[in-house]
Amino acid sequence: MNPRFHIGQKVVALKTFRATNGKTGIVKGQVYPVLDLRSSKCRCREWEVYVGVDEYGFMQCVNCGFTSREPEYQWWFSESHFAPIDELDEKLQNIFDEALSEIEQGELIAI
Ligand SMILES: [Zn+2]
Numbered sequence: 172m173n174p175r176f177h178i179g180q181k182v183v184a185l186k187t188f189r190a191t192n193g194k195t196g197i198v199k200g201q202v203y204p205v206l207d208l209r210s211s212k213c214r215c216r217e218w219e220v221y222v223g224v225d226e227y228g229f230m231q232c233v234n235c236g237f238t239s240r241e242p243e244y245q246w247w248f249s250e251s252h253f254a255p256i257d258e259l260d261e262k263l264q265n266i267f268d269e270a271l272s273e274i275e276q277g278e279l280i281a282i
Pocket of ligand 1: 211213214215216232233234235236237
C-alpha cells in the first residue's frame, strides 16, 4: 500500500500527543510538514511520518501496543493522526493560524 502523504506535503494533526516531559509532541489542529516517511516496525504495516518532532527513546504503536527503541531522535507518528492540508481551503488555514496565535497569546486553551 502506498503512503497517503508525500515528503514536503503539509498535514494537520488530528490528535495531540505530548512527550512525558511535556516539551515536545504534536498539537491537534497544528500544521506540520512531512519530512520523511517509513513503514511501521510493527505488524500494523502502517506508514509513519516524521514531522520534525524530536524526542529520544521509546515509541509505542497506539493500535497494537508494539514498542521499539528509537536510537535517532526522530519521533515517528502514524499517518492516521494527520489529514492532508492540501484538501482544505485557504480560509480554513487562516482559521487555524488565528486559533494558533490566540493559543500562543493565552487567549484560548488548547484541547
Ligand atoms: Zn502497530
